[in-house]
Amino acid sequence: MARYTGADCRLCRREGVKLFLKGDRCYGDKCGIERRPYPPGQAGKKRPRDSEYRVQLREKQKAKRMYGLLEKQFRGYYDVANNQAGITGENLLRLLESRLDNVVYRLGFAKSRDEARQVVRHNHIHVNGSRVNIPSYRVRPGDTISVADKSKDLLVIKTSLISSEKVEVPGWLEVDIEKLSGKVLSLPERDQIDAPVREQLIVELYSK
Secondary structure, X not given: OOOOOOOHHHHHHHHOXXXXXXXXXXXXXXXXXXXXXXXXXXXXXXXOOOOHHHHHHHHHHHHHHHOOOOHHHHHHHHHHHHOOOOOHXXXXXXXXXXXXXXHHHHOOOOOOHHHHHHHHHOOOEEEOOEEOOOOOOEOOOXXXXXXXXXXXXXXXXXXXXXXXXXXXXXXXXXXXXXXXXXXXXXXXXHHHOOOOOOHXXXXXXXXX
């Protein structure tokens, strides 16, 4: 499966905002965007023209990179959101937030979405008591997400729980740290999603 293998900090610098792709590193002095707050590359310090298309493209790239998706996957989510009732942009963010890897990250069972994706793929996560190893699995209200019994003592889980103290669990989720489980109370509303994305610009880009 194709995936990005470059430096995550370059992605944050390219978008000019923290995407929290590196866990603890994003909160410390070693954060790439804190050390070099300009785009990577030889022309990084030059100020580009902010055309309408460029602004829309950067917003789409920001969302795609934050959730760790490839272009075909992201476009697929947009098509589903566009066919749903309601506001397309909010539908899109709701679909992205309801991915299992994102929920595992939001609950504090992983330090980043990349790590959450790996935790899911390695069979460490159960949904409603059954093993699910598909990161794109879409959770629904009432679902219970838990760490498998055999995985509760893993170092990656324990260190993630320590790091999760810096991250607030959103209101649409409920977590029980002692049992290493969480519950989906509802699908998130726009004001419950802290993604620094102007989703309307993404809709305008794909609507052309």
